[in-house]
Amino acid sequence: MAESVAPEATPSHPDDFERYRPADIEPRWQQRWLDDKTYEVDNEEILQTDAEDIRFVLSMYPYPSGPAHIGHVRNYTFGDLLVRYHTMNGRKVLSPIGFDSFGLPAENAAIKSGEHPRPFTDARIEELSSSLRRIGAVYDWRRMVKSHDPSYIKWNQVIFLRLYEEGLIYRKNSPVNWCPGCQTVLANEQVVDGLCERSDDPVERRDMEQWFYRITDYAQELLDDLDGLEWPDRVKIMQRNWIGRSEGAEFGLPIADSDGNPRTDTPPLAVYTTRPDTSFGMTFAVMSPEHPRVDELTIPSQIDEVRAFQKDASGKSEIDRLSTVGSADKRGVFTGSYAINPVTGGSIPIYLADYVLTTYGTGAIMAVPGQDQRDWDFATAYGLDIVRTVQPPEGFDGEAFTGDGPAINSASDALDLNGMEVAEAKAAATDWIEAQGLGERRVNFRLRDWLLSRQRFWGCPIPIVYCDEHGAQPAPLSDLPIEAPDDVEFLPTGESPLNHHRGFLDTTCPVCGNPARRETDTMDTFVDSSWYFLRFADPWNDEAPINKAAVEKFLPVDQYIGGIEHAILHLMYARFFTKALADVGLSPSTIREPMKRLFTQGMVRMGGGKMSKSKGNTVAPEETVDAHGADALRLAILQVKPPAEDVDYEDFQLDGCERFLQRVWRLAIPGSDLTTNMRSGEPTPADIEIDKATHHLIARVTGEYERWSYNTAVAGFMEFTNALYKYVQASDGAHDETLDFAVNTLLELMAPAVPHISGELRERRDQSNIHLAHWPVADPAKLVVDTVTMIVQVNGKVRDRIDVPSEISEADAEALALSSEAVQGHLDGEPKKIIVRAPKLVNIVV
């Protein structure tokens, strides 16, 4: 064994060698990753690669709002770590980036400045791209997709026409949010507390012809396929709730004549219920104010009151209607007509009420106040009968009872449900309804068709032409892309300039060739984000929007990363598009779900509140990078909190992270003052311990990267670095090979997290590129532990800790535990029971 040599004149001051200066090394590495094309993958190669060696890691493409904000940085750091980790594992990793570049902020800026949104948007994209490069995020930039790019517009329009051709898009009249001040329709997001976010005018409801996707055709599949996705449970739950499947029965209530007998001259009133078992408690029926049979069923003496009620309800904005929750007064009106409760044969009054929605079920309900609180409130306000049909438990002092219990008051000559529990009674009542020919079982969904029209300029034009004679006609493929013109004037009213641009509006009918007019509505920007991930597989394709062979190789996305705010809209639309595009043959039939695994990272807040430009509490990551370096910022993001949770920017420990990187630098830089006391030859027990710790760290960090436990992985780096500091400062010095392996491994494990410093140090140590296939593998033999600390408890309280061989027998462990002095002191009397879990624990019960 080599003698340890006490070094002479050891430099004890870290300034004696080159210090870690992120600004000196980071730009060089960022340029190098571009030059070396390390993170580019070629399709020719991919088509020859097994699927298991391919990964598609995707962070939700950003809206280009300018330089990155700290939330972006958090999001893209997580994605970047995975891209680098999989690359180091020798996989082909698709890491594309794109920009969701259509949308309101750019249009609003244009309205303010009078300038076209395109140069504005292009400048913002440049800024955001630059900040992403500055935090060291790596992409295959050749694959960049931008929503406002003419080729993307073209394929978006091709997809629209195909879905239209297949009947998955239709046009219908629909109520929209109308701002009288701006003379335009607003998206729901633009309505804040019932007011227009721009002009503060109260928003009105207005009916307009709008385009819709038939997403409801896919309701059941969207629900069923959630089961196979590795997505956070809460996202799946939110989607399930949004789809809102309910099982019940739809049946008819015969309309009664003045004697209470069923009329034969008019059809029964169709109602939908999930509780057919409560039919004996149906004491009235309610139609929505907009129900098509209101006129027919209103008797002459009630007409004025009904008209007034309808007018009131229709004039009310969404907000007004919601604000009436709780007060049942003036929320309904009697039509004067009666229906017949088919199970009792009795007459029940038919009301209108605004708590019944036209768009759900049949737009009419059977009201059962005994078992439904809204019906209870209404019955109480209008003096209607209340009959309980489910026995509430003893001591129940609520109003409507919605729980389980035996049926009561539920028998007639025709049907007897009394005594049955809810589920049984439901089945019996539904069977009876079907047997009587009154109606049938029915599944309803809350999911509505997706309204895609926007009366906006800065979006993808809907490729439709209106002809006086032939109506709405698809634009010919040869016209695509139909782009918004450049020579437009933005009106201060906010109205889309397309409405007044003759060059854009005037066209000819594809059927008859006569003058026709282009659709001026554009597509919801969620359309753009519903298939961009499919385009990434082959963004160069000029034959079709989607290259099926490439998509089959890359998709589904192995890891999708984004904010929880997209849990419903974007993620539901993307799933719908994937299914619909497969069904119309534009995308491979084998890919029915776009994202296999989803991770939703938390928000970055400021002082407990959401960060926003208007609050002026944003943090510019660029300044943080200037002050501490990109690696310190990345490390602070990873260290501060589990990725799924919201985080306050104040909790970021930038100084601590930078200090840690300095420590690593000092340990790893060749010529460091810390590594002068080195020896070779046979390793000592201390060396062997360090070597084992290195292998344990490999196993630990690999597992933590796989399960998104980045904060504990950072703790692992720090613990190991602390251990190495002790090791190199020990009096007998460090073993050269052991330390070399330990430090190189540490750098490799850290490389996905802090790529610049890891790359720099490793290159200086042995001229190799750490970012290539270098992921270390733990030697199982070195993970074996020979001694463990056995916990000895008395009555569950820890009384002693004894180091024992890890293969200790139960008998030996027990004997050892009983002989411990510390334990003896706590044993008064004979042990009643001894639990032995060798080698970890012995618990003595007295």
Added chain:
RNA sequence: GCCCGGGUGGCGGAAUGGCAGACGCGGCGGACUCAAAAUCCGCUGUCCGAAAGGGCGUGUGGGUUCGAAUCCCACCCCGGGCACCA
């Protein structure tokens, strides 16, 4: 109202039925320095104790278990989603 998630030191957090508080921040002390910064080393839940040691301790109350931050029941508080969906 319904449905989720969460409550652990001064702070961010760790611990997937077996040593509560890893790691970091902050704080305290020491070394180095003329001094400071930087750096390195140590201590740091709380109460009693000079110490050895011991008591208490994961929102509250109960339960299961040899053993509970972890599982079960009830409640309180915080955050989020949906909100007349029959």
